[in-house]
Amino acid sequence: MPSAHELKERIETALPGSRVSVEDLTGGGDHFRAEVESDRFTGLSRIQQHKLIYDVFGDEVGGAIHALSIKTSTPSGGTGR
Amino acid sequence: MTNTEIREFIENAIQENKVMLFMKGTPDAPACGFSARAAGCLNSLGVKYAALDILPDPRIREELSGLSGWPTIPQLFVDGELLGGSDIVLEMYESGELAEALGVEAPQDPAPVEEPPPVQQPIGLENRLG
Numbered sequence: 001m002p003s004a005h006e007l008k009e010r011i012e013t014a015l016p017g018s019r020v021s022v023e024d025l026t027g028g029g030d031h032f033r034a035e036v037e038s039d040r041f042t043g044l045s046r047i048q049q050h051k052l053i054y055d056v057f058g059d060e061v062g063g064a065i066h067a068l069s070i071k072t073s074t075p076s077g078g079t080g081r
Numbered sequence: 082m083t084n085t086e087i088r089e090f091i092e093n094a095i096q097e098n099k100v101m102l103f104m105k106g107t108p109d110a111p112a113c114g115f116s117a118r119a120a121g122c123l124n125s126l127g128v129k130y131a132a133l134d135i136l137p138d139p140r141i142r143e144e145l146s147g148l149s150g151w152p153t154i155p156q157l158f159v160d161g162e163l164l165g166g167s168d169i170v171l172e173m174y175e176s177g178e179l180a181e182a183l184g185v186e187a188p189q190d191p192a193p194v195e196e197p198p199p200v201q202q203p204i205g206l207e208n209r210l211g
Contacts, residue, residue: 046165046169046172046173047151047163047164047165047169050165050166050168050169051150051151054151054152054153059152061152061153062146062152062153067115067153068153069115069167069168070168071168071172
């Protein structure tokens with residue numbers, strides 16, 4: 001069962017230099033919320049930003065990770081569109 | 082139905098409906114808090130939308146995610162394009178961008194949409210388009 005800490009490390013590894021916080025919403029290891037700030041998001045639509053995060057976990061989203069809520073931002077503060 | 086037929090049905094639904102929501106359950110009886118949240122955003126903007134319950138056959142979700150590249154449900158399509166899942170829909174609702182994308186007037190003070198309960202509710206069997 002993945003932990004919030006494990007998810008955070010995997011996002012940070014995939015997106016070097018990003019600021020990540022991950023919360024386990026239920027304590028059950030299957031519903032998470034991730035907030036990610038990365039300059040990789042600059043110029044990307046929200047869809048593309050969220051896909052970068054989903055891609056870190058592949059098939060685990062919807063499987064072991066039942067739900068992953070995502071909030072993305074860039075260091076300049078924009079959320080893109 | 083074959084997988085190809087399901088995929089074609091999904092593609093047609095996306096093309097033929099300006100606002101198309103794929104969700105767990107129905108707008109009246111959502112079976113997941115995230116789907117309820119996305120439907121709630123659309124409801125409070127008063128837009129007409131089509132909704133398809135993905136639960137009756139697991140292949141609906143497989144084919145949908147295969148063609149959209151988006152792993153989770155709900156998925157909202159506007160004018161044939163994926164707009165987002167529940168997080169993006171809520172963010173855009175709160176910022177007024179959703180109203181803009183749908184061509185309706187943004188409410189001055191958007192009504193709060195409930196946070197999803199973490200536990201899935203019982204599955205509704207009704208499946209409808211419209």
